[in-house]
Amino acid sequence: MQLQIQTFTVRKRFALTISRGTTSQTTNLWVKLASEGIEGWGESSPFSTGSQPQTTESLLVALQEVAPLLEKFTPCDRQKIEQVFTEVNLPSAARAGIDMAIHDWLAKKAGLPHHPQVSIPSLLKVVELYEMVAAAGGVFVGAKVSAIALNTHHLNEVDALLAIAEIQAETGLACTYPVRFGAEVLLGAIDN
Numbered sequence: 001m002q003l004q005i006q007t008f009t010v011r012k013r014f015a016l017t018i019s020r021g022t023t024s025q026t027t028n029l030w031v032k033l034a035s036e037g038i039e040g041w042g043e044s045s046p047f048s049t050g051s052q053p054q055t056t057e058s059l060l061v062a063l064q065e066v067a068p069l070l071e072k073f074t075p076c077d078r079q080k081i082e083q084v085f086t087e088v089n090l091p092s093a094a095r096a097g098i099d100m101a102i103h104d105w106l107a108k109k110a111g112l113p114h115h116p117q118v119s120i121p122s123l124l125k126v127v128e129l130y131e132m133v134a135a136a137g138g139v140f141v142g143a144k145v146s147a148i149a150l151n152t153h154h155l156n157e158v159d160a161l162l163a164i165a166e167i168q169a170e171t172g173l174a175c176t177y178p179v180r181f182g183a184e185v186l187l188g189a190i191d192n
Contacts, residue, residue: 001035001074003067003098005060014154020048027056031063031097033105035074040105044097054093062094070098075105123148123171147174147189 007027015024031042044063046056069084081102085095121129127145134143150167152160160177167175174189176182 001033001070003063003070003101004032004034005063005067006030006032007056007060029056029059029063029097031101033075033098033101035105036109038105038108040075040101040103040108042097042100042102042104044093047093052091054091059091059094059097062088062091063097066090066094066098075102075109078102123167127171127173145173146192147176147186149186150175150177152177152180 007029009025009027011025012023015022026045028046029044031044033040033042044059046054046059048054066084066088069088070081073081073084075081081098084090085098090098127148130145131143135141148167148171150164152163155163157180160180164175164177164181167173174185176185178186
């Protein structure tokens with residue numbers, strides 16, 4: 001099997017801020033695996049925890065170094081491939097990219113979709129599911145969702161108010177973003 005690695009940049013719609021800093025873009029790696037005329041695709045993303053940061057550059061080097069060692073295998077040789085990963089101490093993000101490519105290849109070889117189509121249910125269905133779960137144990141019989149707290153942090157105030165109004169119209173439930181607009185609307189709905 002042949003591996004090809006290519007960098008690409010993900011530009012985030014909104015900068016991501018976590019305890020380790022803020023990023024507005026990330027350079028990731030596409031991992032393309034080719035064997036028997038079938039291509040499988042995976043992705044390796046840099047990250048940093050502890051004392052061993054997995055940078056884009058270090059992942060690229062690791063993938064380029066392991067690629068020739070995997071040429072004698074097919075994607076079906078999972079145990080042998082895993083043994084090579086262990087022998088060369090392949091970083092986890094590089095492993096993940098190759099693993100995704102292998103799973104994608106195997107699914108294509110078998111004529112199956114790699115991942116099923118997943119639909120996101122409507123808010124009314126989510127409300128129904130919450131109420132069903134709350135009542136499932138019999139502890140909260142008749143529990144009803146009274147209001148929705150909607151995170152509008154990423155929106156300006158006008159768009160946030162429009163989004164809240166849309167949710168209220170769709171569900172018939174009180175809705176607000178309490179961090180921005182206060183919790184009175186939610187508390188009023190709970191009291192009723």
